[in-house]
Amino acid sequence: MPELPEVQALAERIAQACIGRSVARVEVLSVQVLKTFDPPVSALEGLAIEGVGRFGKFLDLRTESGGPHLVVHLARAGWVRPRASLVPGSAHPGRGPLALRLVLDDGSGFDITEQGTTKRLAAYVVTDPLLVPGVAGLGVDPLGDGFTLPVLAGLASGSRRRLKTFLTDQSVLAGIGNAYSDEILHAARLSPYAIASSLHEDQLAQLYTAVRDVLGTALEHARTATAATLKSEKKAGLAVHGRSGEPCPRCGTPVRSVIFADKSLQYCPTCQTGGRILADRRLSRLLK
The missing domain is CATH 1.10.8.50 (Helicase, Ruva Protein; domain 3)
Incomplete structure (x- = not known):
């Protein structure tokens, strides 16, 4: 399972690749991974990515001007895979590892995958990360200044x-x-x-x-x-x-x-x- 060090490294790499770029589309390939419905995933489209952070083991992608956040928990076997080029319509729902795809305005993006037929990873589109129950209940960050x-x-x-x-x-x-x-x-x-x-x-x-x-x-x-x-x-x-x-x-x-x-x-x-x-x-x- 990805833990704090791996999730932090992933957040930093995603930030380097996408801050300042806009979300072209978000494709949900496994409906069970999406835990929210309001705002819809389409609310992310057209918005520039302002930052990528971490709450415990949760990744937090935030959009410009107070727009919605995409919060992802990779569970036990989830991963984020960068893609230099993503062809529209190339991903299809099914039993494969691909659960969610984020496509940027330059055609690059990220695939969020999880091995196995049962998808335990979770994605949330929220106006505030604290609306995600798992984030709201987190304790102190052991690498943060508050941990003494x-x-x-x-x-x-x-x-x-x-x-x-x-x-x-x-x-x-x-x-x-x-x-x-x-x-x-x-x-x-x-x-x-x-x-x-x-x-x-x-x-x-x-x-x-x-x-x-x-x-x-x-x-x-x-x-x-x-x-x-x-x-x-x-x-x-x-x-x-x-x-x-x-x-x-x-x-x-x-x-x-x-x-x-x-x-x-x-x-x-x-x-x-x-x-x-x-x-x-x-x-x-x-x-x-």
């Missing part, structure tokens, strides 16, 4: 949730998902099962530094990767996530995995849990 150690301490002090869930709760920290939460906890040498409110001062400082460093480094890598290699670059840069059975890059201990539903978490027993192997059955509590 005292802010993290305040959020953690009131939470009885396990760190894995605490970090991935979008109403707490916006933009961190399954992969980078594993990486952050590994960098901070903290167990994914530790209770947020139980962290002492030094552990909170370790967690804060890890959040900033892991996401900041990932963002720099994402900015230098090409659009075609952005996903593979993310995977290559991960220390523990998706690397069950491989040696921990810090101590060499085999990385362990806990699987729950259609997700999993990875951790190093030596670096994070004092050698203790976490039991899968405890994940039912982690998800509550």
Whole structure:
């Protein structure tokens, strides 16, 4: 799933390609991805793109003079693919990966795609991004100026949730998902099962530094990767996530995995849990 670093890099690349250009048309190829009907997608046509930003994992394309926004959440398998030239009428509704196409006035544009027959990505045309429920409920941006150690301490002090869930709760920290939460906890040498409110001062400082460093480094890598290699670059840069059975890059201990539903978490027993192997059955509590 694209997380904060990848979505931020995508936003910056889309901005470079389309700010100042006008929207020629928006083609909705999968009706299930469009979550709004007023304003219609046609309200975007003819308007110049004024900026492209990010709210957590949401992309926000805003048009000139207070016009409507196109807000997109890429879900688990969505992606944005730049196109140098788009032929009118070349895209057709169906079961393919193409869900939505944005065509600019010079004939270039972007395809928003998602693999699989069920489209979980979501697109909204709204007058204000805060009208999107997922945006309105977002917590602090972990790479923003508002995220400080005292802010993290305040959020953690009131939470009885396990760190894995605490970090991935979008109403707490916006933009961190399954992969980078594993990486952050590994960098901070903290167990994914530790209770947020139980962290002492030094552990909170370790967690804060890890959040900033892991996401900041990932963002720099994402900015230098090409659009075609952005996903593979993310995977290559991960220390523990998706690397069950491989040696921990810090101590060499085999990385362990806990699987729950259609997700999993990875951790190093030596670096994070004092050698203790976490039991899968405890994940039912982690998800509550």
